[in-house]
Amino acid sequence: MTKKIVGIDLGGSSIKAAVVTFEGAILTKGVAETKVSEGREKVAERISALIRELAQEESGIAVGIGSPGSVDKKKGIVRFSPNFPDWNHFPLKDRIEEATGYMTFIENDAKAAALGEKWFGLAKGIDHFLVLTLGTGVGGGIISHGQSITGADGMGGELGHVNVIPDGALCGCGSKGCLETVASNTGMRRMALEGKSRFPNSLIFELSGDSRFGAREIFLAYSRKDRLAELIVRQFCWGLGRAIGSFVNIFNPRLVILTGGISQAAPYFLEEVVSVANEHVFLSLMHSFEVRPSDLRENAAILGAASVALENLSIRL
Amino acid sequence: MTKKIVGIDLGGSSIKAAVVTFEGAILTKGVAETKVSEGREKVAERISALIRELAQEESGIAVGIGSPGSVDKKKGIVRFSPNFPDWNHFPLKDRIEEATGYMTFIENDAKAAALGEKWFGLAKGIDHFLVLTLGTGVGGGIISHGQSITGADGMGGELGHVNVIPDGALCGCGSKGCLETVASNTGMRRMALEGKSRFPNSLIFELSGDSRFGAREIFLAYSRKDRLAELIVRQFCWGLGRAIGSFVNIFNPRLVILTGGISQAAPYFLEEVVSVANEHVFLSLMHSFEVRPSDLRENAAILGAASVALENLSIRL
Numbered sequence: 001m002t003k004k005i006v007g008i009d010l011g012g013s014s015i016k017a018a019v020v021t022f023e024g025a026i027l028t029k030g031v032a033e034t035k036v037s038e039g040r041e042k043v044a045e046r047i048s049a050l051i052r053e054l055a056q057e058e059s060g061i062a063v064g065i066g067s068p069g070s071v072d073k074k075k076g077i078v079r080f081s082p083n084f085p086d087w088n089h090f091p092l093k094d095r096i097e098e099a100t101g102y103m104t105f106i107e108n109d110a111k112a113a114a115l116g117e118k119w120f121g122l123a124k125g126i127d128h129f130l131v132l133t134l135g136t137g138v139g140g141g142i143i144s145h146g147q148s149i150t151g152a153d154g155m156g157g158e159l160g161h162v163n164v165i166p167d168g169a170l171c172g173c174g175s176k177g178c179l180e181t182v183a184s185n186t187g188m189r190r191m192a193l194e195g196k197s198r199f200p201n202s203l204i205f206e207l208s209g210d211s212r213f214g215a216r217e218i219f220l221a222y223s224r225k226d227r228l229a230e231l232i233v234r235q236f237c238w239g240l241g242r243a244i245g246s247f248v249n250i251f252n253p254r255l256v257i258l259t260g261g262i263s264q265a266a267p268y269f270l271e272e273v274v275s276v277a278n279e280h281v282f283l284s285l286m287h288s289f290e291v292r293p294s295d296l297r298e299n300a301a302i303l304g305a306a307s308v309a310l311e312n313l314s315i316r317l
Numbered sequence: 318m319t320k321k322i323v324g325i326d327l328g329g330s331s332i333k334a335a336v337v338t339f340e341g342a343i344l345t346k347g348v349a350e351t352k353v354s355e356g357r358e359k360v361a362e363r364i365s366a367l368i369r370e371l372a373q374e375e376s377g378i379a380v381g382i383g384s385p386g387s388v389d390k391k392k393g394i395v396r397f398s399p400n401f402p403d404w405n406h407f408p409l410k411d412r413i414e415e416a417t418g419y420m421t422f423i424e425n426d427a428k429a430a431a432l433g434e435k436w437f438g439l440a441k442g443i444d445h446f447l448v449l450t451l452g453t454g455v456g457g458g459i460i461s462h463g464q465s466i467t468g469a470d471g472m473g474g475e476l477g478h479v480n481v482i483p484d485g486a487l488c489g490c491g492s493k494g495c496l497e498t499v500a501s502n503t504g505m506r507r508m509a510l511e512g513k514s515r516f517p518n519s520l521i522f523e524l525s526g527d528s529r530f531g532a533r534e535i536f537l538a539y540s541r542k543d544r545l546a547e548l549i550v551r552q553f554c555w556g557l558g559r560a561i562g563s564f565v566n567i568f569n570p571r572l573v574i575l576t577g578g579i580s581q582a583a584p585y586f587l588e589e590v591v592s593v594a595n596e597h598v599f600l601s602l603m604h605s606f607e608v609r610p611s612d613l614r615e616n617a618a619i620l621g622a623a624s625v626a627l628e629n630l631s632i633r634l
Contacts (some may be wrong), residue, residue, distance in 0.1 A: 149463065249492075
């Protein structure tokens with residue numbers, strides 16, 4: 001019987017791995033550089049090497065992988081991934097199984113995060129919840145009636161790509177005015193750059209010097225009452241609040257969990273986001289839901305990846 | 318064994334009933350006035366009388382009811398219904414079962430319509446589809462992974478109440494800028510009245526005389542290139558298209574079915590709505606879905622109601 005899982009959090013710069021028990025305890029960890037530019041086969045080899053190193057010839061190991069991009073979990077294929085140029089229809093599951101001999105399951109990283117919350121986080125025992133990952137982009141995971149909602153081709157669940165601003169800014173997904181254009185690191189940075197000519201002395205730019213800046217600097221400037229930061233955070237709160245309101249009317253969830261880097265700024269925005277969300281729901285659904293930042297913190301992605309395997313194994317039991 | 322179903326389409330002015338076979342054939346029909354003002358117990362009595370009349374002491378009959386408003390299908394309770402003032406937590410299922418002796422199942426009418434499409438309509442054999450009922454309001458039904466998505470309290474699925482216009486018009490649901498404010502009879506009428514002072518000679522008002530008017534007159538005026546009608550239909554198409562785009566990113570459905578009175582005007586708007594929807598989806602989801610008007614026509618509501626019973630019976634088999 002499978003007793004432990006190797007969870008793999010595949011990111012653009014690093015591959016993080018850990019041996020995780022069925023109860024969510026992390027036993028050992030490992031890490032490797034992704035080196036996307038060396039090509040997908042090399043990346044798959046590095047993932048396999050990491051798994052073998054951590055698993056140490058144990059029997060009964062299963063592997064769960066959270067991958068960026070569009071994943072066909074049934075076929076075990078990464079369809080495409082914006083930051084991994086040659087990953088078109090890449091059979092990642094087969095590659096890892098061939099190289100390691102361990103049963104492997106893959107899923108989109110945001111959907112994996114939702115499974116992680118179900119197995120190990122705030123959503124334990126909750127059959128109706130949503131996860132929004134507020135990071136470089138905005139990812140989404142939906143559990144409704146106890147089931148992961150991924151759509152006919154496994155490409156649904158994209159809560160970050162609902163329209164919140166008609167004719168809004170172009171989005172990386174090819175659409176415009178998506179939630180991601182106001183509630184992600186990329187979107188907040190874009191808004192700051194748009195405001196730079198009007199607010200050249202904004203604290204945002206002072207805090208970040210000449211280097212790249214993002215949500216962290218914007219929320220820090222906001223906490224010091226910087227005007228440009230206030231304008232940006234207002235767009236963030238209104239966009240996120242309206243979107244959550246719509247999601248509540250669609251899914252009637254008990255809980256909306258925020259994860260990803262920006263969720264750490266929740267003390268600055270949570271109250272306003274909840275308030276806007278409640279303005280945009282049926283009267284009978286007001287206060288029917290909670291919005292909370294994840295408590296899995298730095299282990300959220302690894303535990304999410306491990307949960308992909310757990311979820312599949314539990315369906316087979 | 319149950320062989321036939323009595324489907325009940327409970328509306329604000331009339332109660333429509335029919336005996337329906339498991340294959341969707343309508344054998345006999347009946348109708349009664351609702352007379353909401355006489356109180357909920359009287360309405361329940363009229364429903365029961367209609368069922369007894371149609372069922373004629375047959376054994377093995379089951380009853381399915383599509384009711385407006387918020388329905389707790391598990392408890393068989395109508396929580397509330399905007400047009401039925403005294404229906405707060407009314408145990409409709411129990412009332413009908415006590416009076417008729419037939420096993421009874423109830424559901425919100427828009428969610429019933431989705432089940433009707435699954436059992437008897439365009440969605441036969443399709444596990445991922447949405448139904449939008451474009452009528453007085455905009456209702457929604459979601460089937461994802463073969464399951465009806467209704468949320469933690471059965472109050473989800475409200476696709477007509479996603480925000481499509483930030484700070485838009487107030488909506489009957491208590492929110493603002495909902496899809497219903499631009500894509501329903503009520504919403505289109507409101508837009509026409511708002512435009513009346515600027516366009517007093519619009520064909521819309523000429524076509525309707527002094528009487529109530531709505532989507533029918535607006536689409537007729539649109540077909541004759543009336544300026545106000547063009548402005549309204551544009552809002553309709555953009556709002557509905559953006560919303561469908563968001564739904565596609567969330568649910569990755571194969572099919573979006575339009576039903577309700579306004580769906581009959583599809584030749585005027587379908588192409589534009591599909592075009593706007595495709596502008597608002599992931600590039601990889603473009604043209605992954607169809608938008609089609611229902612082909613159940615005047616029987617859609619009755620067959621939907623019958624399907625509520627079928628769905629529950631099939632789960633029990």
